[in-house]
Structures are given as structure tokens and as C-alpha cells.
Amino acid sequence: MSKVSRLVGIDLCRALAAFAVILVHSGDETWGLPISEGAIHFRHLFYYAVPFFLAAFFYFSTKKLPLIIDRLFWQKKLQRIVVPYFLWSIFYVASKAIKFSIEQDIAQLDKLLSDPWAIIFLGAASYHLYFIPMLVAGTFLLYLANYLNKQSNLLSLLLVLTIVSTVIYQLTLVFHNDFNLDSYTAFPDLLNLLSENNLCYQAWRIILVYLSWIIRCSPYFFAALLTHEFLKLFEQKLLVDRETIVAIFLLFLLINFIGSQYLPAALSEILIAYSLLIFGITLSQHIHQGNLITNLGICSFGIYLIHPFVKSAIEIVLIKLVPQAIQSVSILSMLIYAVSSFLISWLCIAVLHRSKLIAQYT
Numbered sequence: 001m002s003k004v005s006r007l008v009g010i011d012l013c014r015a016l017a018a019f020a021v022i023l024v025h026s027g028d029e030t031w032g033l034p035i036s037e038g039a040i041h042f043r044h045l046f047y048y049a050v051p052f053f054l055a056a057f058f059y060f061s062t063k064k065l066p067l068i069i070d071r072l073f074w075q076k077k078l079q080r081i082v083v084p085y086f087l088w089s090i091f092y093v094a095s096k097a098i099k100f101s102i103e104q105d106i107a108q109l110d111k112l113l114s115d116p117w118a119i120i121f122l123g124a125a126s127y128h129l130y131f132i133p134m135l136v137a138g139t140f141l142l143y144l145a146n147y148l149n150k151q152s153n154l155l156s157l158l159l160v161l162t163i164v165s166t167v168i169y170q171l172t173l174v175f176h177n178d179f180n181l182d183s184y185t186a187f188p189d190l191l192n193l194l195s196e197n198n199l200c201y202q203a204w205r206i207i208l209v210y211l212s213w214i215i216r217c218s219p220y221f222f223a224a225l226l227t228h229e230f231l232k233l234f235e236q237k238l239l240v241d242r243e244t245i246v247a248i249f250l251l252f253l254l255i256n257f258i259g260s261q262y263l264p265a266a267l268s269e270i271l272i273a274y275s276l277l278i279f280g281i282t283l284s285q286h287i288h289q290g291n292l293i294t295n296l297g298i299c300s301f302g303i304y305l306i307h308p309f310v311k312s313a314i315e316i317v318l319i320k321l322v323p324q325a326i327q328s329v330s331i332l333s334m335l336i337y338a339v340s341s342f343l344i345s346w347l348c349i350a351v352l353h354r355s356k357l358i359a360q361y362t
Contacts, residue, residue: 006284006289006294006297007280007281007284008283008284008287008288008289008290008293008294008297009279009280009281009282009283009284009285009287010056010277010280010281010284010297011293011294011296011297011298011300012280012283012287012293012296012297013052013056013276013277013279013280014052014053014056014296014297014300015293015296015297015300017048017049017052017053017300018049018296018300018303018304018307018342019046019338019342020046020047020048020049021046021049021050021128021304021307022303022307022311022337022338022341022342022345023043023046023334023335023337023338024043024046024047024049025127025128025307025308025311026311026333026334026335026337026338026341027039027043027329027330027333027334027337028043028329033326033327033328033329034327034328034329035328035329035330036328036329036330036331038330038331039329039330039331039333039334042331042334043334044260045256045257048252048256048272048273048276050131051220051269051270051272051273052272052273052276052277053131053304054138054216054217054220054273055220055223055224055270055273055274055276055277056277057135057138057220058138058141058217058220058221058223058224059224059227059228059277061139061142061224062142062145062221062224062225062228063228065145065146065149066145066146066149067142067145067146069142069143077136077139079360080360081132081135081136081139082132082136083360083361084132084305084360084361084362085123085129085132085133085136087361088125088126088129088305088361089119089120089123089125089126089129090125091309092125092126092129092308092309093112093113093119093125095309096108096112096125097109097112097113100112115184117202117205117206118184121133121206121209122184122206122209123184124184126308127181127308128304128305128307128308129305130179130181130184131304133210133213134179134213134216134217137210137213137214137217138213138214138216138217138220138221140214141214141217141218141221142221144221145221145225148161148225149225154229155226155229158222158225158226158229159226161222162219162222162223162226162270165215165218165219165221165222166219166264166266166267166270167266168215168218169215169216169218169219169266170264170265170266170267172186172212172215172216173265173266176188177189177212178212178215178216179209179212179213179216184205184209185205185208185209186208186209186211186212186213187208187211187212190204190208191204191205191208219266219270220270220273223270223273223274227274227277227278231278231281242286244282245279245282245283245286248275248278248279248282249275249279251271251275252272252275252276252279255268255271255272255275256272259271259272295350296346298353299346299349299350299353299362301362302345302348302349302352302353302362303342303345303346303349305362306345306348306349306362307341307342307345310341310344310345310348311337311341313344314337314340314341314344315337318336318337322336349362
């Protein structure tokens with residue numbers, strides 16, 4: 001679609017999504033602090049982050065068909081996804097172990113090391129790392145891309161598959177069979193058929209979680225292929241018609257504000273993600289490529305990876321300097337955490353990116 005080397009609008013949206021992740025993690029009920037209703041509603045406006053990252057992942061993974069999924073393909077995925085996952089898992093386990101040891105919090109230290117299977121396969125080293133093995137699970141869906149691309153009536157087929165996969169994902173949400181970040185399990189009724197002492201328990205636990213991730217990724221995968229077909233049909237109108245771009249952004253805002261009230265959660269999630277993605281793609285044709293936005297886009301993955309560590313450091317500083325800011329969860333306190341964590345995380349990753357070796361893993 002674009003003659004520019006990067007889609008600057010997507011870089012901007014990646015930065016917004018990275019900030020949204022940080023804000024969501026900057027205050028919730030699990031903190032054990034008083035939380036205002038306004039803060040709860042405000043936080044919900046930023047849940048678009050992970051859906052957008054999934055949409056962007058599958059859109060750009062299927063941009064050039066047919067895909068060549070060979071050993072080189074998996075080597076690149078290993079280098080770009082799996083290796084960073086293990087390196088950052090080690091980093092978070094080590095940093096938490098040091099913290100708990102200094103504080104002599106043996107209970108937390110034992111809890112941290114009590115579930116190595118979840119740390120290795122499910123992202124339990126830190127609450128945000130689950131996203132990376134979920135991408136690995138979703139990557140296996142790419143094997144379907146070449147087959148689907150050869151089918152007649154492709155647009156109709158992809159529309160049906162997107163709807164069906166969204167319904168299946170919605171059913172997993174309704175029946176609470178989706179991934180549970182607290183217990184790192186999925187399909188609990190099936191898993192409970194086995195005793196935790198059963199030799200196969202951990203294997204089935206991991207299989208069921210990865211199955212739930214594939215189910216969640218499926219509508220994003222089919223919607224990505226559908227988006228490619230959609231853009232082929234309406235490319236010229238989207239490129240030149242600024243009113244259409246504004247309408248797409250307003251659609252994103254509308255669904256983000258009220259979609260969860262009137263739409264099934266899975267459908268709302270997909271519409272939010274792809275309206276923002278299409279907005280970013282089309283916006284790229286109307287804004288100039290700048291170093292600031294480009295750097296934000298390049299650093300967004302690293303910002304996502306490092307932000308919990310930065311946020312913990314900021315919390316220590318706030319306890320000393322502005323203790324009243326962390327006595328309750330409010331919109332103001334969330335913004336203080338989020339803005340400061342985002343800017344410092346960005347600075348850290350920008351500095352780390354000066355090393356080509358480190359830049360591969362951030």
C-alpha cells in the first residue's frame with residue numbers, strides 16, 4: 001500500500017498500545033488499595049493494547065503470501081520471540097529473587113519458584129510475559145494462510161471463518177475456559193479431571209493453555225487475511241479520503257468506549273483491534289515519517305518487556321517522595337505511574353538499542 005519504508009501510523013499506534021499496557025498495569029483491584037469508580041472506567045479504556053498487538057502481529061505476518069514456513073522461518077521466530085522470552089524470564093525471576101531475598105520474604109520467594117513449568121512455558125516470570133508464548137502458539141496458524149489463499153470466493157470464506165472463530169472464542173470466555181492469568185490454566189473443568197500429582201498433569205495444563213491461546217488468536221488470524229482482502233478492494237479510497245480515516249478512528253473510539261456494554265466481548269475486542277490497525281495503516285499515508293515516532297515504534301516491544309521493572313523502581317521512589325500518590329488508585333495516580341514508567345522505559349530501551357546485539361532481544 002505504501003511507498004514509505006515504514007508505516008508511521010502503525011508506529012504511532014504501537015506506541016499508544018505500549019502506553020496503554022503500562023496504564024492498565026498502573027492500578028487495579030489486586031493492589032489492595034482503595035480504587036475509585038472513575039479509575040476503573042478509565043482503565044478499561046486502555047484494554048485495546050493486547051488486541052492491537054495481536055492484530056498487528058497477524059496482519060504483518062500474512063502481508064506477503066505465499067508464506068515460506070521453513071527452517072529459516074522458525075530460526076527467525078526463535079531469535080525474535082523465543083530467545084527474548086527466555087532472557088526476560090530469567091531477568092524477572094532473578095530480579096524478584098534478589099528483591100525477596102533482601103526483604104527476607106521467604107514466602108514470596110518460595111511462591112516465585114514453586115511453579116517452574118509455568119515460568120518456562122506460560123510466562124509466569126512476570127504478569128506480562130504470557131503474551132510471548134501466546135504469539136508462539138498463534139504462529140502455528142500461519143500454516144493455514146497459503147491453503148486459504150488458494151481458495152475461490154476467498155472474501156466470503158474468510159468472513160465466515162472470522163465469524164465462526166470469534167464465536168468459538170466468545171464461548172471460551174462465557175464458559176470461563178480462556179487463559180486465567182492468576183492460575184496460569186485454561187479449561188479448568190477438563191484439567192480438574194486429573195490430580196495435580198498425576199504425572200501428566202503439567203503436560204495437559206500446558207496443552208490446554210496453548211489450545212486456549214490458539215482459539216484466542218484464530219479470529220485475529222482470519223481477520224488479518226480478511227483485512228488484506230478488504231484493503232485490496234478499498235485501497236484507493238482509504239489512501240486519499242481523509243473523512244474515511246476520521247470515520248475509522250471514531251469507530252475505534254466508539255467501540256472502545258461502549259463496545260463492551262453492547263457487544264460480545266470477543267467481537268468488541270476484534271473490532272477495536274482492527275479499527276485501530278486500519279486507522280494506523282491509512283494514517284501512514286498522511287503523516288510524515290519522523291525519527292521520534294519511528295523510534296517509538298521500534299522501541300515499543302522493549303518498552304512492553306521492561307516496564308514492570310521500571311514501574312517497580314518508580315514505586316520505590318514515589319514511596320519516598322510522594323507517598324500520598326500511592327495510598328489509593330485514582331486516575332491521577334495511574335497517570336503518574338503510566339507516564340513516568342513509559343518515558344523511563346522508552347529511554348532505557350533507546351539506550352539499549354545502541355547495541356545491535358541487545359537490540360535483537362528488545
